[in-house]
Amino acid sequence: MKYSPDELMAVVLSRELKDGEVGSPGGAYSEIPVSAVKLAQLTHAPNLVYICSTTGFICSARNADVPLFNSTTDYRNIYLAEAVFDMEQIFGFRRDFFFVGGIQIDKFGNINLIGIGDYPALKLRGPGTAGLAIASAISKRFYIYTRSHDRRVFVDRVQYRSGVGHFEGKGMREKLNLFGNGPEFVITPLAVLDFDEEKRMRIRSVHPGHTVEEVVENTGFDLVIPEKVPETEPPSSRELEILRDKVDKAGVLRKDV
Amino acid sequence: MERKEKVLSIEESVKMIKSGDIVAIGGNAMHNHPMALVREIIRQEKKDLTLIGGTASSIDIDLPIGAGCVKKTMASYIGFEWLGLAPNFRKYVKDGLVEVWECDESHIISGLYAASHDLPFMHTKGGIGTDLPRLNPDLKIFRDPINGEELIAVPPIKPDVAIILGQYGDVYGNIVHLGSVFLDLLIASATKRVEGKVIALVDRIIPHRNILSSPRSTTIPSFLVDAVVEAPFGAHPCSSHGLYSYDEPHLKEYIKACSDERTFKEYLDRYVYKTHTEYMETIGMERLRDLNFR
Numbered sequence A: 001m002k003y004s005p006d007e008l009m010a011v012v013l014s015r016e017l018k019d020g021e022v023g024s025p026g027g028a029y030s031e032i033p034v035s036a037v038k039l040a041q042l043t044h045a046p047n048l049v050y051i052c053s054t055t056g057f058i059c060s061a062r063n064a065d066v067p068l069f070n071s072t073t074d075y076r077n078i079y080l081a082e083a084v085f086d087m088e089q090i091f092g093f094r095r096d097f098f099f100v101g102g103i104q105i106d107k108f109g110n111i112n113l114i115g116i117g118d119y120p121a122l123k124l125r126g127p128g129t130a131g132l133a134i135a136s137a138i139s140k141r142f143y144i145y146t147r148s149h150d151r152r153v154f155v156d157r158v159q160y161r162s163g164v165g166h167f168e169g170k171g172m173r174e175k176l177n178l179f180g181n182g183p184e185f186v187i188t189p190l191a192v193l194d195f196d197e198e199k200r201m202r203i204r205s206v207h208p209g210h211t212v213e214e215v216v217e218n219t220g221f222d223l224v225i226p227e228k229v230p231e232t233e234p235p236s237s238r239e240l241e242i243l244r245d246k247v248d249k250a251g252v253l254r255k256d257v
Numbered sequence B: 001m002e003r004k005e006k007v008l009s010i011e012e013s014v015k016m017i018k019s020g021d022i023v024a025i026g027g028n029a030m031h032n033h034p035m036a037l038v039r040e041i042i043r044q045e046k047k048d049l050t051l052i053g054g055t056a057s058s059i060d061i062d063l064p065i066g067a068g069c070v071k072k073t074m075a076s077y078i079g080f081e082w083l084g085l086a087p088n089f090r091k092y093v094k095d096g097l098v099e100v101w102e103c104d105e106s107h108i109i110s111g112l113y114a115a116s117h118d119l120p121f122m123h124t125k126g127g128i129g130t131d132l133p134r135l136n137p138d139l140k141i142f143r144d145p146i147n148g149e150e151l152i153a154v155p156p157i158k159p160d161v162a163i164i165l166g167q168y169g170d171v172y173g174n175i176v177h178l179g180s181v182f183l184d185l186l187i188a189s190a191t192k193r194v195e196g197k198v199i200a201l202v203d204r205i206i207p208h209r210n211i212l213s214s215p216r217s218t219t220i221p222s223f224l225v226d227a228v229v230e231a232p233f234g235a236h237p238c239s240s241h242g243l244y245s246y247d248e249p250h251l252k253e254y255i256k257a258c259s260d261e262r263t264f265k266e267y268l269d270r271y272v273y274k275t276h277t278e279y280m281e282t283i284g285m286e287r288l289r290d291l292n293f294r
Helices: A005-016 A031-042 A075-080 A132-138 A212-217 A237-247 B010-014 B035-043 B059-066 B087-094 B105-116 B184-193 B208-213 B248-257 B261-272 B276-283 B285-290
Strands: A022-024 A049-052 A057-059 A081-084 A097-100 A104-106 A141-145 A183-187 A191-195 A201-206 B022-025 B049-053 B070-074 B122-124 B140-143 B150-154 B161-169 B197-205 B227-230
Touching: A005 A031, A005 A141, A005 A183, A005 A237, A031 A049, A031 A097, A031 A141, A031 A237, A057 A075, A075 A081, A097 A132, A132 B105, A201 A212, B010 B035, B010 B197, B010 B227, B022 B184, B035 B059, B035 B197, B035 B261, B035 B276, B049 B059, B059 B070, B059 B087, B059 B248, B105 B122, B105 B150, B105 B184, B161 B184, B184 B197, B248 B261, B261 B276, B276 B285
Parallel strands: A022 A049, A022 A097, A097 A141, A141 A183, B022 B049, B022 B161, B049 B070, B161 B197, B197 B227
Antiparallel strands: A049 A057, A057 A081, A183 A191, A191 A201, B122 B150, B140 B150
16 A cells, blocks of 8 residues: 555554553644554554643544644644643643654754754744753653754754753763653654664664665764664555544645655 | 723723733634734834743734834744744844744743742753753753752743733633633733733623633633733634634735735735724635634
8 A cells, every 4th residue: 555754654653652651742743743643542552642732632532533633732632632731730740752843853863943043143043942842851752753854954963952862872861860761763754763872863764665875865964874774664554544544534644745 | 889890992901011011922823812912012013022922822923023013032932833934033033133032831831830929930850951041041050959950940931911812701801711721821820920911802701690600611710810802703813712713824824925025014904904893804704704613
């Protein structure tokens, strides 16, 4: 079965989520992570709960009739909620996972959402840190996703650190007393990139139809390349069927293909 | 003596705001922003405002920036999510015309919490290991006295005026949110604690007996509200949680209009420099009704 890059990213992310976990798909641009969470709920993780961070909607209901919205801040996410919390309580309990994108991502998985250029008159002003500083400090783990795998996004060092990945390498998160293990991996339309012992970014797998050379060519720093790089396991026909029939009927994840 | 009714018109309520004020705006992203009041702020030509977003902002801060009302922003996110970056915010930052209080969501929440509890600061882990304390000198790193861990102290955020949006309210200022309350309650508490004013825009004023019949539904109590202003579709082009959706074609039209000075001025003439009733007529009642959640 054919699939879009967004569908592949959603499926690979969904496999990472475990039954009974509590987490947040993030606010803006959240079609991919929300699909991942809903797909996990409908397959191997029926007890998974996701929190819409800014609205406080606690979404535990599995209802295939609710379509996929562009944002978790949309009111209609309430149709999947079993409770509503106040926004200031959102960071006040266990959080197993979250997802985030970035203007820049560096070799240690640090993220920039502030902008590019000399501060304060930035050449490119980004939207701002949103809740990344706190989320990256208090979550057990997180996943970075981006639709653009190129040298503008993947840089040796982010210009401004909005969120802490592995900071400057192994042991640094512990030193800063940050909770959790930081970024688990980065997923792009080309590959899955995880981190080695020293917490440097490494190619974990390359998606079908793409090559290690292509990934290296589009990354602005030296990736750790293992001797054997496997191919990313593509979405199974069952995963795609559930994704299309129950999570994303309108084909939001396929609209750019 | 009679109990005070707090109903004001859009125009009267915004007169409470002075140029140079710190104004907190309720809602989040493209939802529950009291846009009818934001447009009135522009009409009344307020200048040098510091605008606080609770916590994420879009057209509620970007539009007054473009209209020349804003000196400084305090928001953890200003953008249009899947529709793109905030055009005026981008331009004004690049040209050095607007100051940014660089922050995380946790810093807005902590600052408002400190103000509402009359504390000298509130601490958070958010920002440790980031560049935020370097870019924003108000965020101070300190060692906690229990374990010696590094934390960030955020000073109180003290609004002069808060403008928020609820779906319903009574004449005394009891407010009801049908969906998320976002940070509106914390914004109102902080503002009243520091003796500021709170203006609540509501889509509809409801009878007081409705509030009495269901006090658990009240999300902001009347003693935290100074003025209640009724404006149907007052959040447009943003959504009003529980009543109507955001107007995506209008938001796209706005972003496009910001691409040059002439078209932005045309946008202001067409949508801002008129009464709220005229605004609704310009958008079209049929189109507004189509935004209603069914």
